[in-house]
Amino acid sequence: MTSNNHGENKLITIAVGKCDEGKRLDVYLTSDDQIPSRSFAQDLITRKLVKINEKNTSKNYQIKEGDKITIQIHPPDVLDVSPESIPIDIIYEDEDLIVVSKPAGMVVHPSHGHTKGTLVNALLYHSDKLSGIGGVQRPGIIHRLDKDTSGLLIVAKNDKSHMELSKQLKKREIKRYYLALVCGSWKTDSGTIDAPIGRGFKDRKKMTIAGKACREAVTHFKVVERFKEYSLLEVRLDTGRTHQIRVHMAYAKHPIVGDPEYGFRKHQNQGLVEEGIDLKRQFLHAYRLEFIHPGSGEKLEFKNDLPVDLQEVLKKLRDGEASK
Secondary structure: OEEEEEOOEEEEEEEOOHHHOOOEHHHHHOOOOOOOOHHHHHHHHHOOOEEEOOEEOOOOOEOOOOOEEEEEEOOOOOOOOOOOOOOOEEEEEOOOEEEEEEOOOOOOOOEOOEOOOOHHHHHHHHOOOOOOOOOOOOOOEOOOOOOOOEEEEEEEOOHHHHHHHHHHHHOOOOEEEEEEEEEOOOOOOEEEEEOOEEEOOOOOOOEEEOOEEEEOOEEEEEEEEEOOOEEEEEEEEOOOOOOHHHHHHHHOOOOEOOOOOOOOHHHHHHHHHHOOOOOOOOOEEEEEEEEEOOOOOOEEEEEOOOOHHHHHHHHHHHHHHHOO
16 A cells, blocks of 8 residues: 655555455445545545546445555545534543533534534634544534434544544444433343444435444443333443434334434323423433543543433432332
């Protein structure tokens, strides 16, 4: 493998060996540390910046021994997302990264239908130093949370940090822990859900087990507290598929309380109303992060308390059971 720099442009050349024959092109490209994610690789292929033997091809091309792959990585586009003066909760910041606590109701990055008021808009106002690897819409974003999921996120402030953190994420070295309140009293104290997730065949916005173009998805959990009709879980992700925890919990017949897409609405609403609880979103909070600092090599750990709305839910459940 060789890499030639021309200013900010970069040309990567790879000769495919026998042991890699048969792999999908987009999957194979992520083995290079300069390609931070499969979606990044797919974007390069779509933009015709990847060639096999000097010809463009598709992301699902199966590589062969002796194939010569060339990859062009251009400088990041100039950001056209507007900075906005939106208060954000910075947990930690240095020259390489930011750890931020995202509130429920805030979208992480601009997309169709959400061009303003996102975490990225707020971050651009807070700092003029964000990695450009995520592109115009996702500067510095290493991983995401759903709009109505609160909690901790890592944001890279330069490309070197972005590459290193993305590599850690790809190797499952970033530990992400969540607190989730689910329906039903879980019988086992801990467990693992290993079930692939893909896009729904009828509704692309909704994820499903073994859906279209499904990918490996692994979720670990342990019970923190049990109630008559609910269980509070600590959940740890091995993979980071869209809606992974929500889909896996619904698949296990213990959907997350308040989840409007994957939950058992009648069961959830009835139980919550009886307890005097009016929850406006799913009970899911990214409360703990562990990773290696991309510059110093130091192990970092951050914790984030449950937001007030979720604390109130637990208080009412505990009070309700204590009075019975």
